[in-house]
Amino acid sequence: MARSILFVHAHPDDESIGTGATMAHYAAQGAHVTLVTCTLGEEGEIHVPELAQLEAAQADQLGGYRLTELRTALAALGDIDHRMLGGAGRYRDSGMMGTPANEHPRSFWGADLEAASAHLVEIMDEVRPQVVVTYDANGFYGHPDHIQAHRVAMRASEIAAERGFGPSKIYWTAMPLSVLKAGVEALADSTDNPFAAVTDVADFPFGTPDEEVAACIDGSDHHDAKVAALKAHATQIPETSWLYSIAGNFGQEFMGVEHYTLAHGVRGRGDGPYGWETDLFSGLPDGSPAAR
Numbered sequence: 553m554a555r556s557i558l559f560v561h562a563h564p565d566d567e568s569i570g571t572g573a574t575m576a577h578y579a580a581q582g583a584h585v586t587l588v589t590c591t592l593g594e595e596g597e598i599h600v601p602e603l604a605q606l607e608a609a610q611a612d613q614l615g616g617y618r619l620t621e622l623r624t625a626l627a628a629l630g631d632i633d634h635r636m637l638g639g640a641g642r643y644r645d646s647g648m649m650g651t652p653a654n655e656h657p658r659s660f661w662g663a664d665l666e667a668a669s670a671h672l673v674e675i676m677d678e679v680r681p682q683v684v685v686t687y688d689a690n691g692f693y694g695h696p697d698h699i700q701a702h703r704v705a706m707r708a709s710e711i712a713a714e715r716g717f718g719p720s721k722i723y724w725t726a727m728p729l730s731v732l733k734a735g736v737e738a739l740a741d742s743t744d745n746p747f748a749a750v751t752d753v754a755d756f757p758f759g760t761p762d763e764e765v766a767a768c769i770d771g772s773d774h775h776d777a778k779v780a781a782l783k784a785h786a787t788q789i790p791e792t793s794w795l796y797s798i799a800g801n802f803g804q805e806f807m808g809v810e811h812y813t814l815a816h817g818v819r820g821r822g823d824g825p826y827g828w829e830t831d832l833f834s835g836l837p838d839g840s841p842a843a844r
């Protein structure tokens with residue numbers, strides 16, 4: 553049975569930042585890798601000075617531009633089947649929690665959950681993923697679009713299951729506290745340490761106790777592909793980003809290794825002190841819905 557994995561992300565850049573190595577890992581193995589992006593990222597910052605006037609308050613063209621960045625990023629990750637939830641432009645970037653963009657008539661945060669989920673069910677019925685990957689209920693770090701992406705992915709998976717093609721496993725992106733702690737220590741002497749004010753990893757809006765993590769995907773063979781994908785998102789991720797300096801200070805494994813908690817399904821065989829799975833498809837029952 554062809555392996556099919558579906559990633560649900562909020563903005564262009566999240567797919568590369570949070571799951572780029574995993575996507576490249578499974579694409580390289582010949583799995584059907586589908587990415588659903590829920591918004592175009594219209595409310596993002598612009599770290600490329602010559603594009604500053606594309607911002608929402610001026611030309612309001614950042615969303616279309618970020619779609620081109622996303623396409624370049626996906627080309628670096630491999631053969632990825634990319635869809636925009638409800639079609640490009642259907643749902644708008646809601647901005648950070650509590651900002652006026654939350655109230656925009658097309659904001660994803662204000663979307664009707666059933667209608668948004670129906671768009672995702674349609675894609676799930678076509679690609680029949682055995683595995684779905686999204687964020688935890690806090691959207692990993694509390695962004696409204698990430699929280700809504702979680703809700704839509706979970707509701708769509710529920711509806712798909714009722715119709716006989718639900719995923720066998722659902723994972724949420726996670727950062728083990730041990731990795732977070734090592735990363736903060738690695739950056740401690742860095743000149744551009746964004747976490748200089750952090751004294752305790754519990755201060756971060758994310759971080760999962762190691763024993764609650766279920767899977768660790770080693771995509772370090774795809775480290776360069778992930779870095780190329782991050783660089784494609786230049787409006788969001790400046791050359792000076794800590795994402796690049798931590799790889800230098802922490803080591804390449806930071807960039808190429810991605811972790812997940814298991815929200816639904818049976819955990820397969822694992823390694824190490826906490827039995828972390830090394831394959832998101834491990835332990836799948838044979839009866840998983842076949843791709844159409």
Ligand SMILES: CC(=O)N[C@H]1[C@@H](O[C@@H]2[C@H](O)[C@H](O)[C@@H](O)[C@H](O)[C@H]2O)O[C@H](CO)[C@@H](O)[C@@H]1O
Pocket residue numbers: 563564565566569593594595596597645646647648695788
């Ligand atoms: C990684 C991610 O989800 N980025 C979002 C996020 O971007 C943040 C936002 O611009 C904030 O104002 C900055 O201080 C912060 O550094 C950024 O990470 O929110 C944007 C607006 O919704 C979104 O476009 C971007 O993809």
Ligand SMILES: [Zn+2]
Pocket residue numbers: 562563566695698
């Ligand atoms: Zn995002």
